[in-house]
Amino acid sequence: MAAPTGALWRRLLRSAAVRRLCGTAAAEEPERAVVNVVFVDSAGRRVEARGRVGDNVLQLARECGVPIEGACEASLACSTCHVYVSAPHLEHLPPPCEREEDLLDTAPQLRVESRLCCQLTLLPPLEGAVFTLPRVTRNFYVDGHVPKGH
């Protein structure tokens, strides 16, 4: 499934009444299986989310009040939705496209398990997956270092 475009993204946000599953029992759409995942924000708070197969992970996070930014609105033009995917679930995700890989290169604290969650869609094997926001250390440079010119 292609990543939502900006226009689609805005429509999805506005139609929040549809498929709002966070914390509620799934009543609608029995044909789409529930997938339970966990978000861990940059302060270490855990938020349990019940999504459905096909849900966009960033949108689910936002619906559940997890503070993930999506500056470019899922159009693969920033890296503000950077998350770490729990190791056992990482391999069940389709590999990133080249553009996502290029953007991940600009994300601070890049790790092997890094993904841009606006590009991720819930699938059954993601049951129990944990998406962790990077803990950005304060003032990136530990000793107050200021980058010098050359």
Added chain:
Amino acid sequence: MGPGGACWRGGGAGLRRWLSSRAPAPRICVVGSGPAGFYTAQHILKFLATGFLCSTPSCPAFLPEHHDLAQVDIYEKLPVPFGLVRFGVAPDHPEVKNVINTFTHTARSDRCAYYGNVTVGRDVTVGELQQAYHAVVLSYGAEDNRVLGIPGENLSGVYSARAFVGWYNGLPENRDLKPDLSCETALILGHGNVALDIARILLSPLDFLRKTDITDCSLAALACSKVKRVWLAGRRGPLQVAFTIKELREMINLPGTQPVLNPADFTGLENAVKDAPRPRKRLTELMIKTALEKHREKAVMAQAAVPRQWGLKFQRSPQEVLPTADGMRVRGVRMALTRLEGSGDSAKAVPTGDMEELECGLVLSSIGYRSLPLDPAVPFDTQHSIIPNNLGRVMGVPGLYCSGWVKRGPVGVIITTMNDSFDTAQSVLEDLQEGVLDVSVSKEGFGAVGSILRSRGIRPVSFSEWEKIDAAEVARGKAAGKPREKIVDPQEMLQLIGH
């Protein structure tokens, strides 16, 4: 433990005290309406509005949901907001500008107000802002650029990248740049994303640009442009390039253009980046691949007419801009060939003594933006051109903070600025919590500043007035199939809203 920690301890009592005692709401001022200003405002408002500090009602730090909390006022010197998102991001990168929707949402909050057309440091001083607000955050970015400091720099045909980008993006101060695009070869000094942006705008097929928000005036100039070859020259080597892979790939794939990379520049580098961090490795590998591929293709294509070319030149340090016979314009640049001392990011370029002349009719100096001091009351580090600070707290001036490029230097993309702004907001919130900022004293905020501005004949532009300007730009662009036609004259903007 700062905001966002599992729980506020100790200081939670202080926060709860001023909240429950009906203490005045904190009034916070942000100077600058670019990404830094808006992200700082957003983070402050979000923390104080959602009880995010601790969601357990029994915890002393628990904040009831509907509490009359902070007011954040954002000041901007132009009538229109958004800073580099509007004036720096390239016209053919509209998705990057989607972040404007996030900022618009913040501005429309009833706890946030926008005041455009107010130049802090001139129309109102930082001292006056500090009297009116509990905290003042300086997020005014980098409005100037580093200079080459070489002879001939002021010849006709030499421009700063900042001015050129401002020109095609409709920044009012650069609207009369009228760059001369009548030469065949342009030389861009610098190996950053801004340099790549300019190369791409100079060489893009016109059809690509026609439907963007590039100004009409620039589009017309580019339509008559004779530039067909763009060199990007840097003092150091391929391992020190500052541009990023997405932008490089875009340039490599630009239709109607041929990349010219010399394989000799990349000898041994494949090995050198084997264990480098992923971003540097992938970027270097792409350059190597392009150099080898295109070199082979070139041999095969031989006489095939390639309309436009661009290339990277390394280890070349500009020494003098050479004038035409009449002494009026640039005809070339004399470059010193360099060698590298040290490696990685800290490698230094040292002249070897050898020189080279590169013929060109257009020179764009893309060696960095630079912040300027705003107000005598604000300390400024002239060596690094930033405001000295610790975690966003301006050194020696309680109640004064900074975020964005003016805090860390003019480097970074949206995520960098976002994280940095959240960082500064965290310092403000901590200081509110710990009582470092005394919110028991009521502050008038815009109540006071508004009177000052009125007495000086300054009439701020509100956010809804910006939305009228916005609507006019969108309407004007519609006929041409553009997302907007930017208004480049501030007077015209003000007239439009009846000021």
